[in-house]
Amino acid sequence: MIPDSSEQKNHLRALEKACTGIKGLDEITLGGFPQGRPTLICGAAGCGKTLFSIEFLVHGALEYNEPGVFMAFEEKTEEITVNVASLGFDLEQMQKDKLIRLDHVRIERSEIEETGEYDLDGLFIRLGYAIDSIGAKRVVLDTIENLFSGLNNQGIIRAELRRLFEWLKEKKVTTIITGEKGDGALTRQGLEEYVSDCVILLDHRVTNKISTRLLRIVKYRGSVHGTNEYPFLIDSDGISVLPVTSLTLSHEASTDRISSGIPALDKMLGGKGFFRASSVLVSGTAGTGKTSIAGSFANETCSNGERCIYFAFEESPKQVIRNMSSIGIDLQRHIDSGLLKFNAARPTLNGLEMHLASIHKLIVQFKPHAVILDPITNLITVGSVSEVKNLLIRLIDFLQSQEITVMFTALALNDNISEQTDESVSSLVDAWLLIRDIEMNGERNRGLYVMKSRGMKHSNQVREFVISDNGVDLVDVFLGPDGVLTGSAREEQQLMQKAGIVLKDHAVSRKDREIDRKRAVLESKIASLKEEFESVREELNKTYIEDELKKEVLESNRKEMSRQRGREDSPE
Amino acid sequence: MSENTDIEPIGDNDNPQYVLRLFITGASINSRRAVVNVKQICEQYIKGNYSLEIIDVYQQKTIAEKEQIIALPLLIKSKPLPARRLIGDMSDTQKVLKGLGISIGT
Incomplete structure (x- = not known):
């Protein structure tokens, strides 16, 4: 646990501390080693005591303006200079600049x-x-215990050591004393009884043939400090301690949403995708496309101009890139643009803690927005279930504090009835996607469920997970009479439905034509009746006119006759 | 040796067989005892055949690193070979003689 330094009473004069400059160590010790007092670093051979003390001096000299004296009782100064040159420390130049003074004590x-x-x-x-010659503020006595082997009179040495540490305190120099681990005691000669202010124990443990370096603060008078064993790394950048075990749950919760890279999946997740800084678990049996989902997510993250680290524990980067390109996801361009970083390593490369440490280190360096671990299942080969879970808790904690979204993939075994992943991390994560094999009609298809997604409305539907040349997509499954249909059964059902529509369309159009024809017949009938009517009317008109004409003719005839009769009458 | 050192060359031989240097710290009890004891032993056993330099390390601090000095008082015998380093107040005469390679005829 890392205690919260803000709770310290600031108004009291607290113990002053000298920053070690070693990544992570200052966090555990809340500021470094006790200023002006001796600190004992003990541990077995080869656990990094000398390197620790050299880093303390170099960082002190270069970063905190505190020159240092290194008194070596074991190695020659030339050897030390060569040994740390690989870390980029130029002790020779620093000696010339009066920042560091090396002195080899030969007995x-x-x-x-x-x-x-x-x-x-x-x-x-x-x-x-x-x-005095360089105004040193820091002193390292590297394996002062060698005095005991060089001189006989132990009583004198012990008395003198006690005097030496008192004298160093008076000189107000921050001192590191290294000591070899002894049987049942912290150091062979019981140095811890002289150095009581701060004792740090380094350990180099090998379990299951895998080594892990660990650091523990045994005591630290006058200061709160982390009490756990913290793993640390020694690599080309020196030492980095990893204080990732935090028991507080106080990180920010973002309401920002980020896309999963699969639009249909986003739709299932309340339409917007995951929360930023959330943890996503993708689990499924072998070959269900977990890596493809991870690849899509990486692609999407980088396409949005955000950085992403892909930790591959199973495949090499080239393999992943090739496989992703086969489904239309081009990860190479993101690597070229510097947004995507691959880190591929077999889990057995080092212990769990070292994995965590290297992941931690890389994340701090690269500052990604999203991290993918593919798959976490393989980590189980280097640790027990509870250890892996512990690691993931700490990793999730760390990532959430950094506002980094993380996606894990995990292999679920078929016989796992409870759907729990092996690492039983499903309770830790914010969103859990489960891909399941649906075997029917002699083929295997994938169904994707959103098992949980904290803080958002999410779909309860099974979607068929389809991987095509154009990437991954989710398709609505068909609920047929036989239950859920996927794959070709679904397509068949779709085709059948399509056929039905065509047939129906056809039937409809035939009826329409029938009606049209009927209408045409009717219309032609109407026309002929009209014609008939016209001819009848014409006939009727004809007699009528003839009658009129007859009437007219008769009238004119009568008039003519009466005229003629009148003429005959008039001469009378 | 520079001039501000506290050198006390003792001995009367220009080419002595025994070349000794005694490093002390000021006037501490051990130092004073060592000086007395060394002088006494030399006078008794190798009289006229030695040179003895007494150096106060306080006066000449750089010499501590140069000569790999840790425990004091320290008597360095650089001649005859092999070189030997004797620490302590030289009160154990037998050991001093053994360290200096002087055999006492009994």
Whole structure:
């Protein structure tokens, strides 16, 4: 656990601390080693004591303007200079710049004859001179225990060491004393009884043939500190300690939404996709397309101009890129543009803690917006279930505090009735997509469910998960009479429906034509009746006119006759 | 040796067999005892055949690193070979003699 430093009472004069400059260590110790006091770093051979102390000096000299003296009782100064050159520390130049002073103390027992009472004033004078010559604020005594093997009179050495540490305190220099781990004690010679302010234990543990370096603060007087074992890394950049075990749940919750890269999936997730800084688990049996979903997500993230790290524990980057390009996802261009970073390593490369440490380190360096771990299942080969779960809790914690969205893929076994993934992380994650095999009619199809998605309305439907040349997509499954239909059964059903529509269309149009024809017949009938009517009317008209004409003729005839009769009458 | 050192060359031989340097710290008890004891042993066993330099490390701090000095008082025998380093107040005469390679004829 990392205690919260803000709770410290600020108005009291607290213990002043000297920043170590070692990544992570200052966080665990809440600011570094106790200023002006000795700190003991102990551990077995080869666990990094000397490197720790050198880093302490170099960072002090370069970053905090505190020159340092390195007194080596073991290695020669030239050896040390060469050893740390690989980390980019130029001790030779720093010695010239009076930032660091190396002094090798050589004690050859065979050359020395003890002839009575003596003291270690020579060491005091040497150290005092070295401190004064560069105004040192930091001192390292690398394996001072060698004095015990070089000199016989243990009583004198113990008394002198006690005096030495008192003297160093008076000089107000921050001191690191390294000590080799002894049987049942922190150091062989019980140095811890002289150095009581701060004791740090380094360990290099090998379990299941996999090594993990661990650091623990055994005690730290006058300061709260993390008490757990923290893994640390030694690589080309030196030491980085990983204080990722946080028990507080106080990270921000973003309401920002980010797309999954699959529009249909976004639709299932309330129409907008995942929450930013959430954790997403994609689980499914082998070959269900977990990596394809991860690939789509990476592609989408990078297409939006955001950075993404892809931790591949199963395939090499080239393999992933090739496989993704086969479904129309071009990841290479994102690598070229620097937005996508692949980190592929076999899980067995190192222990879980080291994995976490390297993931942590890479994330801090690259500052991604999204992280993909594909698959977490393989991590189980290097740790137990509870260890993997622990690692993932810490990783999720860390990522959420950094507002990074994370997608895990996990292999679910078929016989897993409870649908739990092996790593039982499903309770930790914010969203859980489950891809399931649906086997029917002699073929295997994939069905995708959103098992959970915290804080959003999400679909409860099964969607068929289709991988095509154009990427991945989700298709509505068909609910036929036999239940859920997928794959070719679904297509068949779709075709059948299509055929039905065509037939129906056809029937409809035939009826329409019938009606048209009927109408035409009717209309032609109407026309002929009209013609008939016209002819009848004409006939009727004809007699009528003839009658009129007859009447007219008769009238004219009568008139003519009466005229003629009148003429005959008039002469009378 | 520079001039501000506290060198006390003792001995009367220009080419002595024994070349000794005694490093002390000021006037501490051990230092004073060592000086007395060394002088006494030399005078008794290798009289006239040695040179002894007494150096106060406080006065010459750089020499501490140069000569790999840790424990004081320190007597360095650079001649005759092999070189030997004797630490302590030289009160154990037998050990001093053994360290200096002087065998006492019994």
